[in-house]
Amino acid sequence: MKILVALTYYRPHVSGLTIYVERLARALVQRGHQVTVLTSQYDRALPIDDAQNGVRIRRVPVIMRVSKGVIMPTIGLDATREVLAHDAVSLHLPQLDAAGIALRGRLLRRPTLLTYHSDLELPPGLINRAADTVVSAANRISGSLAHRVVAYTRDFATHSPFLSRQLHKLTVIPPPVEVAPPDEAFKATLEGLVEGRFPVIGMAARLATEKGVEHLLDALPAIRQRHPGAHVLFAGPYENVLGETDYAKRLAPQLEAFKDCWSFLGTLNPPQMTAFYDRCDVTVLPSINNTETFGLVQIESMLRGTPVVASDLPGVRQPVTTTGMGRITPVGDPGAIAEAIIDIVAHPEGYVGDRKTLEATYLPAKVAEDYESLINQLFPRLGDRGSR
Numbered sequence: 001m002k003i004l005v006a007l008t009y010y011r012p013h014v015s016g017l018t019i020y021v022e023r024l025a026r027a028l029v030q031r032g033h034q035v036t037v038l039t040s041q042y043d044r045a046l047p048i049d050d051a052q053n054g055v056r057i058r059r060v061p062v063i064m065r066v067s068k069g070v071i072m073p074t075i076g077l078d079a080t081r082e083v084l085a086h087d088a089v090s091l092h093l094p095q096l097d098a099a100g101i102a103l104r105g106r107l108l109r110r111p112t113l114l115t116y117h118s119d120l121e122l123p124p125g126l127i128n129r130a131a132d133t134v135v136s137a138a139n140r141i142s143g144s145l146a147h148r149v150v151a152y153t154r155d156f157a158t159h160s161p162f163l164s165r166q167l168h169k170l171t172v173i174p175p176p177v178e179v180a181p182p183d184e185a186f187k188a189t190l191e192g193l194v195e196g197r198f199p200v201i202g203m204a205a206r207l208a209t210e211k212g213v214e215h216l217l218d219a220l221p222a223i224r225q226r227h228p229g230a231h232v233l234f235a236g237p238y239e240n241v242l243g244e245t246d247y248a249k250r251l252a253p254q255l256e257a258f259k260d261c262w263s264f265l266g267t268l269n270p271p272q273m274t275a276f277y278d279r280c281d282v283t284v285l286p287s288i289n290n291t292e293t294f295g296l297v298q299i300e301s302m303l304r305g306t307p308v309v310a311s312d313l314p315g316v317r318q319p320v321t322t323t324g325m326g327r328i329t330p331v332g333d334p335g336a337i338a339e340a341i342i343d344i345v346a347h348p349e350g351y352v353g354d355r356k357t358l359e360a361t362y363l364p365a366k367v368a369e370d371y372e373s374l375i376n377q378l379f380p381r382l383g384d385r386g387s388r
Helices: 016-030 075-084 098-107 126-145 154-159 184-193 213-226 245-257 270-279 296-303 318-323 334-346 355-362 364-382
Strands: 002-006 034-041 049-052 055-061 064-066 069-071 088-093 112-116 148-151 170-172 200-204 231-235 262-266 282-285 308-311 326-329
Touching: 002 016, 002 075, 016 034, 016 055, 016 088, 016 296, 016 364, 034 075, 055 075, 075 098, 088 098, 088 126, 088 364, 098 112, 098 126, 112 126, 112 364, 148 154, 148 364, 154 170, 184 270, 200 213, 200 270, 200 296, 213 231, 213 245, 213 334, 231 270, 270 296, 282 296, 282 334, 296 308, 296 318, 296 355, 308 318, 308 334, 318 326, 326 334, 355 364
Parallel strands: 002 034, 002 088, 034 055, 088 112, 112 148, 148 170, 200 231, 200 282, 231 262, 282 308, 308 326
Antiparallel strands: 049 055, 064 069
């Protein structure tokens, strides 16, 4: 089967959404399908036509950015050509251009799935408010045109303004999660970096508003009062993060104050991420709004036996709730975050889960199989093109 996957940003851009799609696309290829990713050329240094891990990539030129979105004048032409050339369409939202692609899928009788990754909650500002209005309208149109809607959890779906209107066509598919063997050399580097420090607190994220980094910073005084040697390892983009310049400036004074116990590691490759989880005593996901809907990093951490402290947000609370491998804290509550971290490192035996069940649930091959099954269910309704 030929499957077209569409999203605004793809690799090398780093976010939970791009990692999800990369894993899904690769797993579909491994199942014998031809996969094309239709995305933006958000960086002009990236090639228009590319291939990675057997996945064909078509990047559409960008003429300008609006907030975190992009304007691509030729997206319509590219979308028409690609939808015609494929048997099924997999859209990943939020995405401004999804409505037009969904319309093409509907008119050309291609099974069209819409995977909804998060609600869009942009920082205050006139431009962001306008962008939010336009994208929300595009999402609603896309939802009405898609044949099926996919969500990570029913918990998030029932609380999302968008998904709660799509429950009649909703399918829950857990996200694809995998961890590579650890980079032993990088693990040794981390050991040297945090030698003599305890506990080592990990945070894997972009330095972005919705991640709630300030709440971990605010929790540090209480943690260090109990554990003076506490140290934070931050894995992920932290410089020149798209749309987050003001946020970085706001956090700069706090980060400077804690520079002796806070290390930025930058963007890590999968083996380095595994070494990161192995070295942490606990990881933290202090996200503050529904832009965060799950947190793939929670499952990655748990697969390495490292417990998690996560915000009590729809979807985000599910990994801890279902596994018992951590603590849930109220949104934006540094005191609760500090208390949870202190308790976990004092009683790690109370936060051990079943890793084999986790692996089976979130295996990318299983997720790809679920997508394939969903597409095949739609073919009898739409007419089998005979190319599967």
